[in-house]
Each structure stands twice: as structure tokens, then as C-alpha cells.
Amino acid sequence: MNALDTVLDRSVIGGYSRLGYAARARRWSAKDPRPGSLADRTVAVTGATSGIGAAIAAGVVELGGQAILVGRDRDRADAVRASIRSRHSNAKVEIELADVSDPAQVTTLAEQLAGYEIDSLIHNAGVMPPERTESVDGHELSLATHVLGPLRLTDLLVERLAHSVDPRVIFMSSGGMYTAALPTDDIEYRSGRYRGARAYARSKRIQTALLPILADRWASAGVMVAAMHPGWVDTPGVADSLPGFKTVAGPLLRSAEEGADTALWLTATSETLPSGRFWHDREIRPLHYLPGTRFSEADRRAIWRTVSAAAGVGEELDKP
Numbered sequence: 143m144n145a146l147d148t149v150l151d152r153s154v155i156g157g158y159s160r161l162g163y164a165a166r167a168r169r170w171s172a173k174d175p176r177p178g179s180l181a182d183r184t185v186a187v188t189g190a191t192s193g194i195g196a197a198i199a200a201g202v203v204e205l206g207g208q209a210i211l212v213g214r215d216r217d218r219a220d221a222v223r224a225s226i227r228s229r230h231s232n233a234k235v236e237i238e239l240a241d242v243s244d245p246a247q248v249t250t251l252a253e254q255l256a257g258y259e260i261d262s263l264i265h266n267a268g269v270m271p272p273e274r275t276e277s278v279d280g281h282e283l284s285l286a287t288h289v290l291g292p293l294r295l296t297d298l299l300v301e302r303l304a305h306s307v308d309p310r311v312i313f314m315s316s317g318g319m320y321t322a323a324l325p326t327d328d329i330e331y332r333s334g335r336y337r338g339a340r341a342y343a344r345s346k347r348i349q350t351a352l353l354p355i356l357a358d359r360w361a362s363a364g365v366m367v368a369a370m371h372p373g374w375v376d377t378p379g380v381a382d383s384l385p386g387f388k389t390v391a392g393p394l395l396r397s398a399e400e401g402a403d404t405a406l407w408l409t410a411t412s413e414t415l416p417s418g419r420f421w422h423d424r425e426i427r428p429l430h431y432l433p434g435t436r437f438s439e440a441d442r443r444a445i446w447r448t449v450s451a452a453a454g455v456g457e458e459l460d461k462p
């Protein structure tokens with residue numbers, strides 16, 4: 143990170159807005175990722191029916207890859223595919239339907255995705271429920287959507303990913319996680335007044351806290367795992383969940399394509415990237431800015447034990 147980048151990052155508004163994107167993008171090579179870098183590669187994108195996910199899927203196609211749109215709604219997925227094909231008539235775009243907060247649907251999705259020569263998974267589906275809501279199997283919905291479903295899906299697919307020459311798994315996290323401590327005693331948000339933004343930030347904090355464990359867990363399959371923050375992006379999700387923020391920050395918000403940039407870069411760059419790190423605008427970023435959010439290795443392992451049990455995956459890599 144150079145000095146300007148650090149200043150942008152610490153100023154938050156400067157870094158996460160489209161101003162930060164514009165300042166940083168000036169330094170990036172137009173050839174990274176290089177055109178055609180995803181030729182012969184297949185990338186599954188969850189939450190591909192809207193906002194950043196739809197832009198990531200389009201970007202995969204623009205780089206020559208096959209995109210698998212994972213969505214809950216057939217019509218919305220069809221509309222995204224039609225939009226991509228209107229720009230790229232030969233686009234390789236498939237659709238698989240699943241609610242990623244539902245473990246049974248995730249299991250079926252994994253079976254469907256195993257039918258492709260899959261190279262990368264981008265866990266982009268996101269929610270910010272206004273009131274405490276549970277998944278079909280009784281987990282708080284942002285936890286189920288951002289953590290449990292993605293963990294289960296990746297675990298079920300890891301043997302398939304191991305066939306890829308360069309498998310990559312990306313978690314679409316959020317800078318909102320900087321505001322949250324690791325909720326070691328209450329991952330399901332059962333105590334205290336429920337606030338959607340808080341639940342969201344906690345679940346995104348859990349994603350980033352688990353990165354070293356997931357990097358170890360999937361290393362033998364050759365998987366590079368990363369989490370990232372897309373910046374503040376003008377999407378239907380922001381308009382619905384944070385209308386006040388959209389009104390105030392509107393002119394400063396990034397486009398969906400700008401929000402998709404780091405996910406695409408992490409998926410397609412020819413650079414060898416370290417596994418288990420948190421990224422924003424193509425740079426590794428710290429996991430903490432606020433003193434109250436730091437946690438111990440024991441806390442990390444405690445969260446892992448709870449999360450792996452809730453996701454129905456084994457915790458065998460959790461060495462003391």
C-alpha cells in the first residue's frame with residue numbers, strides 16, 4: 143500500500159467512494175486481468191441476479207470465462223443472462239437456482255455445480271434483514287447467508303475445485319465488518335436489540351476472522367481463498383436496505399462494475415496471491431481499525447467450532 147492509498151483507506155469516505163476507486167484505478171494496468179484471462183475457466187457467482195453479482199458475472203464473460211449465475215429467482219436470473227448475451231452473443235452463461243441460506247438447497251447446488259469443471263466460487267449473495275429472521279434450519283439469516291451457506295457449499299465442492307489448475311474462492315465481505323467485534327458468545331444474535339446493520343457487520347466480521355482457518359482447510363485442494371470489500375456501491379440492495387445512506391452518499395457511490403472490480407481481479411489476475419487475506423481495491427487490507435474489535439486466536443477457534451457445527455461441516459483443521 144502506498145501513502146496515498148493508506149490515507150484513502152483511513153479516511154473511509156475517500157477510500158470507499160468512487161473517488162477512492164478512481165484514484166487507485168489510475169495505477170492499475172489495463173492488462174491486469176489480461177483480456178481472455180478466464181478463457182477455459184468456469185466461475186460460479188452467488189447473488190448474480192442483482193447489483194455487484196450481476197456485474198461480476200458480466201465481467202467473467204468479458205474476460206472469456208463461463209459464468210454460472212446462482213440465484214433464487216428464475217426470472218431475475220434469466221434477465222441477467224439476457225442482458226449479458228445482448229452484449230456478448232456467444233457468452234457462456236448458465237443458471238443454477240438455490241437459496242444459499244438453506245442447507246438442503248446448498249447440497250443440491252453443490253451437486254449441480256460439480257457437473258461443471260468449476261474453477262472459482264464467488265460468494266456474493268448478501269442480505270441485511272430489517273428484523274431478526276431465521277433460515278429454514280433456524281439460523282439468523284445474515285449468518286446463514288454470508289457464512290454458513292458459503293462454507294457448506296465450498297466444503298462440498300472442494301474436491302471438484304481441486305481438479306482446477308488454480309481454484310479460487312472469494313467471499314464478498316464488507317468494510318462494515320470493521321465496526322463489529324467477533325460475536326463469540328452470540329453468533330445467532332439472540333440477545334440485545336436486533337439491528338440489521340449490526341447483524342450484517344457481525345456476519346461479515348466472522349467471514350474475515352475465519353480466513354486463516356479456511357485457507358488451511360482448503361490448502362490441500364490448492365484453493366486460494368480471499369475476502370474483500372467492494373467499496374460503497376450503488377445497487378438495489380443499498381437502495382432497499384440503507385435508503386438514508388443512499389440519499390446522503392448517492393453521488394459518491396461506485397457503479398456496480400467498480401464494485402465488482404476486486405472480485406474479478408482476485409479471480410482472474412495471473413499474479414500468485416496469498417491465501418486467507420482481506421482485500422479492497424486490489425490491495426490486502428488490515429482486519430482492524432478500531433481497538434474494540436480485536437480478538438484472540440482462542441476466540442477465532444471458538445467461532446470456528448460454533449460455525450462449523452452450524453454449517454454441518456467437520457472442524458478437523460481446528461488444531462489447538
Ligand SMILES: NC(=O)c1ccc[n+]([C@@H]2O[C@H](COP(=O)([O-])OP(=O)(O)OC[C@H]3O[C@@H](n4cnc5c(N)ncnc54)[C@H](OP(=O)(O)O)[C@@H]3O)[C@@H](O)[C@H]2O)c1
Nearest residue numbers: 189191192193194241242243266267268316374375377379
Ligand atoms: N453495495 C454495497 O455498497 C456493498 C458494500 C459492501 C458489501 N457489499 C456486499 O456485496 C454483495 C452484493 O450486494 P449488492 O449491493 O449487489 O446487493 P443486492 O443488489 O441486494 O444483491 C444481493 C444479491 O444476493 C442475492 N441473495 C440474497 N440472499 C440470498 C440467498 N439466501 N440465496 C441466494 N441469493 C441470495 C439476491 O438475490 P435476489 O435477487 O433473489 O434478491 C441478490 O442477487 C453482498 O454480499 C453485500 O453484502 C455490498
